[in-house]
Amino acid sequence: MMPLVENDGQLFLEPGFLAAPEALALVDRLTRDLAWTEESIRIYGKTVRSPRLVCWYGDQGAIYTYSGIVHHPLPWHPLLADLRTRLEETTGQSFNGVLCNLYRNGNDAMGWHADSEKELGPRPCLASLSIGETRVFRVHHRKSGKRHSIDLENGSLIIMRGEFQRYWRHSVPRSKKTTQPRINLSFRHIQHQ
Ligand SMILES: O=C(O)CCC(=O)C(=O)O
Numbered sequence: 001m002m003p004l005v006e007n008d009g010q011l012f013l014e015p016g017f018l019a020a021p022e023a024l025a026l027v028d029r030l031t032r033d034l035a036w037t038e039e040s041i042r043i044y045g046k047t048v049r050s051p052r053l054v055c056w057y058g059d060q061g062a063i064y065t066y067s068g069i070v071h072h073p074l075p076w077h078p079l080l081a082d083l084r085t086r087l088e089e090t091t092g093q094s095f096n097g098v099l100c101n102l103y104r105n106g107n108d109a110m111g112w113h114a115d116s117e118k119e120l121g122p123r124p125c126l127a128s129l130s131i132g133e134t135r136v137f138r139v140h141h142r143k144s145g146k147r148h149s150i151d152l153e154n155g156s157l158i159i160m161r162g163e164f165q166r167y168w169r170h171s172v173p174r175s176k177k178t179t180q181p182r183i184n185l186s187f188r189h190i191q192h193q
Helices: 020-033 078-091
Strands: 002-005 010-014 037-043 046-058 064-066 069-071 097-103 110-113 126-132 135-141 147-152 156-161 168-172 182-188
Touching: 002 147, 020 078, 020 126, 020 182, 064 097, 078 097, 078 126, 078 156, 078 182, 147 156
Parallel strands: none
Antiparallel strands: 002 010, 010 156, 037 046, 046 097, 064 069, 097 182, 110 168, 126 156, 126 182, 135 147, 135 168
């Protein structure tokens, strides 16, 4: 795996974690099978539609609150369960939930944030798999201002771990030229409190 960030947390990239045909077949199946939801979020006192579809699958009890909404896990879809096993073997970490994001086209996006909810613990390891259309993943160091832009291609895997969520923020900007969908599956471990 290629280290792209090595200070104040780590970010690793493996571009071909899934072979392209498998990854594209997964986009089709998961687009049809998963319980995609459009959520509303409050920004500066206004309620707006979140610019992507989401769902949360996981072990019973892996309850995750993000964007101010409590998410109870849906039971594992067999394809997500299979990916979890493969990612646990690759990373040596255990995951009890997966946040699924569907970017329907280039108008869907994710704003700057860190995955720093308290139930992920202080130094979470996240395994984040991208399938479908290539999108840019940006990272930005809160103190030094250092930035990286990474093309996340169909089948690519990134691992974020250590202090990464504390020091770095990340985003997926809108992309005018993108018309095709992309799914991101980020496997996480909810600590029970
Ligand atoms: O789509 C991506 O690659 C990033 C998703 C993300 O930042 C998140 O789910 O917190």
